[in-house]
Amino acid sequence: MAQIHASDGFETLAIHAGQDPDPLTGAVVPPIYQVSTYKQDGVGGVRGGTHAGVEQGAGRWIEGYEYSRTANPTRGALEECLAALEGGVRALAFASGMAATDCLLRTICRPGDHVLIPHDAYGGTYRLFDKVLAAWGVSYHPVPVSDPAAVRAAVAAYHPKLIWVETPTNPLLSIADIAMLAEIAHSDGGLLAVDNTFASPYLQQPLVLGADAVVHSTTKYLGGHSDVIGGAVVLPDADLAAQLAFLQNSTGSAGGPFDAWLTLRGIKTLSVRMDRHCDNAAQIAQMLARHPKAAQVYYPGLPDHPGHEVAAKQMRGFGGMVSFRHAGGEQAAIEMCARTRLFTLGESLGGVESLIEHPATMTHASVAGSPLAVPPDLVRLSVGIENGDDLVDDVRLALG
Numbered sequence: 001m002a003q004i005h006a007s008d009g010f011e012t013l014a015i016h017a018g019q020d021p022d023p024l025t026g027a028v029v030p031p032i033y034q035v036s037t038y039k040q041d042g043v044g045g046v047r048g049g050t051h052a053g054v055e056q057g058a059g060r061w062i063e064g065y066e067y068s069r070t071a072n073p074t075r076g077a078l079e080e081c082l083a084a085l086e087g088g089v090r091a092l093a094f095a096s097g098m099a100a101t102d103c104l105l106r107t108i109c110r111p112g113d114h115v116l117i118p119h120d121a122y123g124g125t126y127r128l129f130d131k132v133l134a135a136w137g138v139s140y141h142p143v144p145v146s147d148p149a150a151v152r153a154a155v156a157a158y159h160p161k162l163i164w165v166e167t168p169t170n171p172l173l174s175i176a177d178i179a180m181l182a183e184i185a186h187s188d189g190g191l192l193a194v195d196n197t198f199a200s201p202y203l204q205q206p207l208v209l210g211a212d213a214v215v216h217s218t219t220k221y222l223g224g225h226s227d228v229i230g231g232a233v234v235l236p237d238a239d240l241a242a243q244l245a246f247l248q249n250s251t252g253s254a255g256g257p258f259d260a261w262l263t264l265r266g267i268k269t270l271s272v273r274m275d276r277h278c279d280n281a282a283q284i285a286q287m288l289a290r291h292p293k294a295a296q297v298y299y300p301g302l303p304d305h306p307g308h309e310v311a312a313k314q315m316r317g318f319g320g321m322v323s324f325r326h327a328g329g330e331q332a333a334i335e336m337c338a339r340t341r342l343f344t345l346g347e348s349l350g351g352v353e354s355l356i357e358h359p360a361t362m363t364h365a366s367v368a369g370s371p372l373a374v375p376p377d378l379v380r381l382s383v384g385i386e387n388g389d390d391l392v393d394d395v396r397l398a399l400g
């Protein structure tokens with residue numbers, strides 16, 4: 001039976017939660033159940049069920065494995081592990097972070113509802129609000145989520161059903177005070193959802209701080225090896241989780257078993273990877289803070305970052321992402337991105353290998369001309385777990 005105790009530490013949960021040895025063979029790693037359907041022992045006689053349990057509509061519940069869109073044992077193992085790591089009652093794994101975001105928003109919001117979003121949110125999230133959900137009557141309002149007074153004013157103006165935050169934000173690394181925003185949302189009868197992709201549950205646990213939902217692009221730190229696209233929602237409320245599972249099953253946005261297995265494999269080393277990501281990012285941020293060609297450095301671990309104190313209060317470490325504005329302007333920023341040796345020019349983040357990118361024309365091209373537009377001279381670094389000195393030298397040389 002379950003090897004884990006409720007009091008077990010994060011590192012233990014990452015390796016064991018949802019991942020008991022296979023009862024049939026003793027395999028210490030959950031098998032990849034690459035299967036679409038399951039034999040029933042007579043009509044309705046479904047087997048298993050530790051990870052299953054989805055309402056099919058009309059009050060019909062499935063308590064075991066019937067069909068893999070509804071439940072799959074490998075995906076279930078990942079979901080149980082994610083729920084344990086975030087301190088939630090239930091997690092659901094999706095085909096991508098955007099699928100997770102979309103499913104949560106459509107579970108909570110109805111036409112006529114308002115949502116507050118960060119004024120520097122991930123471009124894909126902005127695009128979902130602006131180009132997709134707006135057409136279905138859900139309105140969004142960008143606010144600086146690091147400024148509680150601005151959030152309070154927007155809550156008074158719009159009475160949002162939901163406050164959506166990223167913290168740290170992508171790509172400007174702003175910090176939102178999760179406990180304070182939860183209190184602000186709840187005081188007006190709304191909910192707080194946190195996209196925890198940049199921090200990972202190892203560095204920050206929003207549900208413990210009062211948030212009502214956590215979203216992940218598991219593509220990033222949780223997977224950790226740039227080899228799988230996935231997403232997750234973790235909830236502290238079983239009723240909301242049942243509604244989310246219903247919509248996920250109805251719309252078919254769950255991830256596949258091999259993707260779940262790869263993500264679980266990544267999660268086992270999350271803590272040690274994050275420690276190294278944080279150390280290497282701090283080294284690079286400190287070098288950049290002294291470098292004349294870095295006009296402004298965004299890293300919450302720097303003492304002069306406006307969110308430093310809040311980050312120190314709610315995060316175990318300051319993360320592996322560093323952004324900065326190139327003093328030479330946009331062209332110098334673009335040219336630098338093509339000059340690194342170890343940092344690979346590419347989108348995404350959170351993998352063991354370091355990546356560099358130009359947000360204005362790459363990850364955040366979809367916010368060009370909007371209130372969320374990013375500075376054209378901004379460079380974003382996803383600092384990997386290579387040798388820290390090598391990475392510092394690489395950035396310094398590329399800066400010229």
Ligand SMILES: Cc1ncc(COP(=O)(O)O)c(C=O)c1O
Binds near residue numbers: 097122198229348
């Ligand atoms: C903060 C954040 N949230 C969500 C997403 C979307 O995740 P995915 O690409 O897995 O759909 C991303 C992707 O970059 C992201 O950076």
